[in-house]
Amino acid sequence: MKNQTYNSILISKGTSRLRRLVSFFTRSGFFLITSIAIFAVFLIILFVAKDALPFFHLRGIGEFFTSIRWYPASEPPEFGVLPIIFGSILVTFLSTLISVPLALFSAFSLSDILPFSVRQVVKPIIEIIAAIPSVAYGFFALVIFAPFLQRSGGHLLGVGVWMIGVPVFGVIIIILGQTISGKFISSHSKISEFIIYSVLIIPAFFILYKLFKTFSAIKVESGTNAFNVSIILAIMALPTIVSVAEDALFAAGREIREGSYALGATRAETLLRVVVPAVKSGIFAAVILGIMRALGETMVVWMASGNASQIPDPIYNIMEPIRTLTATIAGDMGEADHVTGSARYHVLFAMALFLLIFSFTGNIITEWIMSRSRKKWGN
């Protein structure tokens, strides 16, 4: 309705006073609607900060960031949030490590490699995955995936070693083989190449086998741990990243690709050197969305991360239960006493504020990087 009035006003330029008035109000109406969203975010930050600052007033800043002891319900309470911050960052990092390469490769293949008909079928399915509520993922993680990890987590890791190792080592071997044969052997005979590759493949295979053995021997004591949650979060972030990145790649259009082919570029060159740089900001946005999904997810981590407020020992042991900021905020809200304004109540807001600032800084930094790269690329 409003849009129509707006258009009709724009079309008839010889305006009466009334029409100008209507135009003014419609414009301001739209402006107000737009500002509501921004205003809401602003208010959220304001109110979170309002309830967060009393915590630092009560307990100081040092304990929050440096202590590793989180005992909010004890007498006297301790509020060391460091392990919880660590847990959030660990889980986000791991899930990003898993989801981003997978998602970007799927987006590339959907937009530029697989036939169009496949994309038309697969894309909607991926988008449906995004609509699965997180509590369903959490239930799966807790009831199915955690016991599975306890039973055969080592085997899963072993399979994972092969799945990641084979392509990675393959690429390394090809690159190494090419450089070696290019540098030291002037004549590209088939036999010399064969020898070089087999010399490279055999140790690679041994390394992989050793890794496979070590990882297979790992016994997962508790299935609700950082690894479990990271895998589930990665799966949850996948559809978001794939969908947004693929949209960006698709929106680059036929012309840019045809232009590239016309200049004699191969398909790989077109994709990696022409299309991806052109839609870099879109891909960046997709990745950021995925990371934020993992960082902000609450239900899955509350159900399946174990919620033990510890920094794993050793620090890279991802098979240990951890606790995240979001899960702590959700889980501790009920009993935290907001009437008397206890530290236990305000600490949750302090954590929320930290989470907000953390994701905000992340967003701003990526914006900055993107604007810099835009300048460099001139678009």
Next chain:
Amino acid sequence: MKKITILFFILVLTFSTISLGANQKIVIDGSTTVGPIAKAFAEYYMALNKDVNISVSESGSGNGAKSLINNKCDIADMSRFMKKSEFKAAIDNGISPVAHVVALDGLPILVHPSNPVQGLTLEQVRNMYMGIIRNWKEVGGPDKKIILISRDTNSGTYETFSKLIMKRAKIFKKCEYVGSNGAVKGRVQNTNNAIGYAGLGFVDRTVKALKVNGIYPSKKTVTSGKYPIARPLFMFTNGYPKMGSHLYNFIRIYMTKKGQEIVKRIGFVPVTAY
């Protein structure tokens, strides 16, 4: 336009019938542990008395006490007894809290059915949760690390555990926290080396309850007070309710046969002397 007018009239009518019919209102606030009992009682009582409206909120024992002190509720559900400071605040506000024990609650220590350990002492349980005993072989079990499962620090169940077993000592950092009694049971079911605790209603053949200090947790041992990890569950009112009033009838449900069945169904132990 017409539709809206009709809708408006319907709304007005419903609200007026509600306000006419429910001339009695009982407000209940407090513990999340006692909450289910209060809710089930409220459902039962409202079905019998259409003119009573009972609202039950679960904001924790502390908040329940606070609402009673400020005269914001008629009944405060509490999974612990009122603190002295709360009593004092109540008297200062002209409220005299009266405790009604509506049910008893026991906390069985749960392990996986395959675990050969049959019983522990309170001290052993405490040492496990403090991280002093880290392996099942130290208490006669297999050579396996102990996986500690606890309720979240938010729950009355945790409060009881931390008071009766931990004696307020701090729980080991590797302990895992889950959000419900059902989740504790689920984790113990699926994890061979886990130990956890939950309400008495959660014990069945998929998890094994341990003897504590030689006493197996059951309705009988909880009622008699032999089982060491047990507690009474309270409802507090302002003075004893006027006899014959709805509040009086409501607070006495736990004494009736039906009330005891409800308590049993939710997984707590009814207060009986037989």
